[in-house]
Ligand SMILES: NC(=O)C1=CN([C@@H]2O[C@H](COP(=O)(O)OP(=O)(O)OC[C@H]3O[C@@H](n4cnc5c(N)ncnc54)[C@H](OP(=O)(O)O)[C@@H]3O)[C@@H](O)[C@H]2O)C=CC1
Ligand SMILES: N[C@@H](CCC(=O)N[C@@H](CSC=O)C(=O)NCC(=O)O)C(=O)O
Ligand SMILES: [Zn+2]
């Protein structure tokens with residue numbers, strides 16, 4: 312099968328971030344055809360993640376402008392470049408900001424999902440050959456996280472895309488492109504939380520709720536959710552948290568760490584930071600049980616922020632870890648996530664609190680900051 316547009320430049324709408332800290336602007340952009348080992352995708356739906364807002368804010372050391380943000384997208388393959396064998400025209404796909412080449416030192420290590428093949432160019436906002444496929448008003452636009460899903464058409468490396476079953480709704484499985492997979496994977500793949508373990512999850516957003524979901528899947532014991540927003544208690548409980556702590560409500564002089572240690576008879580087996588706040592990361596580590604407790608950092612902290620603790624915390628057996636995309640290998644493992652959703656074993660629909668059209672993408676960013684939004688899905692084909 313081939314499309315009428317194959318080999319031609321496509322003009323379409325995209326939300327362009329011209330400058331840090333400014334609203335996105337809906338523009339007509341030109342999207343060049345995919346080169347060898349590249350795939351052009353018509354993006355149907357995209358989620359908006361806090362990492363998009365983080366880069367737009369100007370706090371991301373890798374953030375450069377003008378750029379097309381977005382990394383939680385799903386759509387249909389419009390055309391493929393020479394040598395592409397893993398997807399074909401018409402395939403329903405999810406874009407992967409953590410690619411999987413299967414051949415590099417990282418992919419072959421069996422120890423990580425991070426793939427090294429295109430990380431350097433991806434971080435610079437260009438395709439693996441060092442150039443961009445996007446143009447607007449004669450200017451080149453940068454790619455974001457190898458995906459740029461805030462465009463009606465995008466070009467990605469073939470190792471940055473995975474096909475999903477056609478009956479998996481694109482307006483839902485787009486969220487497997489980041490938040491849900493990240494949280495569930497952090498719990499089940501990175502931490503490998505076990506039955507009966509005591510867990511604390513700091514930050515009850517899409518990522519934190521997904522960690523809770525992963526903990527429920529693995530039948531842990533206590534799941535203590537911590538959030539400064541009282542409204543998140545209901546959300547945490549809906550997803551299976553057994554307890555909720557609002558650090559603002561603790562008696563004067565009691566820290567959240569002390570509270571968690573008291574609630575778990577000496578500390579948690581696993582804690583997860585899903586806030587991106589470095590002082591929360593410290594509390595999460597120090598709430599771990601002496602001798603074996605492990606804390607997983609998921610949240611993305613701004614440029615210049617650093618974590619600290621007394622080395623004694625690690626000397627006495629607590630471990631600090633972190634993961635990107637939950638430790639999930641997108642091309643090998645996405646299928647399992649989609650199947651679990653199709654079989655009713657993985658929640659996705661429940662995360663969608665807001666929907667916007669492409670024109671409403673700035674509203675989606677506002678929604679995200681309002682505190683009552685878990686995920687907003689943008690319909691890229693509606694203006
Ligand atoms: N490593 C990775 O691969 C990935 C990392 N991320 C990162 O993960 C983080 C979470 O993402 P997401 O779930 O979408 O974000 P959300 O903002 O939706 O969730 C974070 C939650 O943490 C709460 N919070 C803020 N400060 C504190 C605090 N001091 N103590 C307890 N809770 C607090 C927020 O409350 P309030 O609503 O009041 O602000 C909010 O409810 C972000 O930093 C994001 O960039 C996301 C995806 C992938
Ligand atoms: N560019 C930032 C780092 C941002 C970051 O950590 N991104 C995560 C995914 S967050 C998704 O919403 C990630 O994949 N990290 C691994 C990587 O290789 O980028 C900075 O420079 O601080
Ligand atoms: Zn994300």
Ligand SMILES: [Zn+2]
Pocket residue numbers: 410411412413414415416417418419425426427428
């Ligand atoms: Zn690789």
